[in-house]
Amino acid sequence: MNTTPTDQQVQAPQVLLVDDSPVMRSFLKRALAVSNFPVRGFLEAGDGRQALKVVEQQHPDIVLIDINMPVLDGEGFLCALRQRPEYARLPVVVVSTDATESRVTRLLELGANGYLSKPFEPERLAGLLARVLGKAAAT
Amino acid sequence: MILHDQSTDAHANEVFLRAAGRVLEMMFFDSFNGGPFTAEPPPGAALARVVFRGSRLGWLEVALDGNAATTLASNFLGLEQPPVWEEVESTLAELANMLCGAFLSLFDPRGSFEIGTPRVSRAEEDEDELTTGVRIAWQVLPIEAGSLYWRIFWDDIC
Numbered sequence: 001m002n003t004t005p006t007d008q009q010v011q012a013p014q015v016l017l018v019d020d021s022p023v024m025r026s027f028l029k030r031a032l033a034v035s036n037f038p039v040r041g042f043l044e045a046g047d048g049r050q051a052l053k054v055v056e057q058q059h060p061d062i063v064l065i066d067i068n069m070p071v072l073d074g075e076g077f078l079c080a081l082r083q084r085p086e087y088a089r090l091p092v093v094v095v096s097t098d099a100t101e102s103r104v105t106r107l108l109e110l111g112a113n114g115y116l117s118k119p120f121e122p123e124r125l126a127g128l129l130a131r132v133l134g135k136a137a138a139t
Numbered sequence: 140m141i142l143h144d145q146s147t148d149a150h151a152n153e154v155f156l157r158a159a160g161r162v163l164e165m166m167f168f169d170s171f172n173g174g175p176f177t178a179e180p181p182p183g184a185a186l187a188r189v190v191f192r193g194s195r196l197g198w199l200e201v202a203l204d205g206n207a208a209t210t211l212a213s214n215f216l217g218l219e220q221p222p223v224w225e226e227v228e229s230t231l232a233e234l235a236n237m238l239c240g241a242f243l244s245l246f247d248p249r250g251s252f253e254i255g256t257p258r259v260s261r262a263e264e265d266e267d268e269l270t271t272g273v274r275i276a277w278q279v280l281p282i283e284a285g286s287l288y289w290r291i292f293w294d295d296i297c
Contacts, residue, residue, distance in 0.1 A: 097240020119165035
């Protein structure tokens with residue numbers, strides 16, 4: 001049996017989903033599936049502290065993260081992540097219900113590579129991930 | 140004493156409908172046609188309350204009748220089997236979270252707010268203990284899956 005990964009699987013990212021809502025994490029997976037966005041696999045975390053551990057131990061290629069979470073929220077995660085030089089270029093996309101100007105500006109200043117407000121169409125999520133990963137690969 | 144501003148109510152109602160239309164269509168694959176109408180949720184309806192703080196302090200309550208609750212959960216999760224209560228509860232919480240965020244972002248885009256974790260219960264279990272601020276009474280939106288009820292309360296932070 002041939003278990004060699006295809007070229008698409010090799011290039012496809014491993015995505016870390018960070019949200020305290022399991023149903024939201026499930027929705028994000030479905031959204032990427034219905035828009036045919038290639039993913040090598042999903043990792044999951046329920047808060048920013050768990051997410052930092054997953055980043056350290058399992059090395060995702062991109063992080064999708066909510067803002068409002070217990071223990072350590074999205075802003076706290078970004079601050080902690082960007083303080084570590086080895087993760088300075090790990091792409092992070094914020095997915096949140098908060099679309100106010102102040103919040104979007106703050107998260108981008110903290111180092112988020114993209115921001116998607118809920119609600120969204122699945123194609124927008126896939127398009128944003130593609131753009132963020134493309135930029136990351138180019139640098 | 141309840142401080143009541145009718146112009147704010149009308150604007151808030153209009154903004155909530157815009158937010159609800161987008162959330163229902165994009166995330167729950169549903170829509171509403173007509174409404175809203177003034178009506179309270181039936182006893183036992185699944186209800187979620189979301190507290191928000193920041194430019195305004197208040198809460199949003201969202202309730203669904205039985206059919207709407209199970210249908211929206213199935214739509215959101217892509218289920219082929221009827222959802223279990225935990226899935227309905229989680230989906231309602233996420234619906235309330237999204238409606239609250241979408242509403243506040245449209246209503247006050249230059250404001251700032253924090254949304255708390257939604258709390259899910261049954262309609263008859265909650266009591267209204269608030270006495271001041273702007274309140275929008277229970278409204279009902281007929282949606283394809285059934286009925287979505289909502290009401291919102293807030294105090295402007297001086």
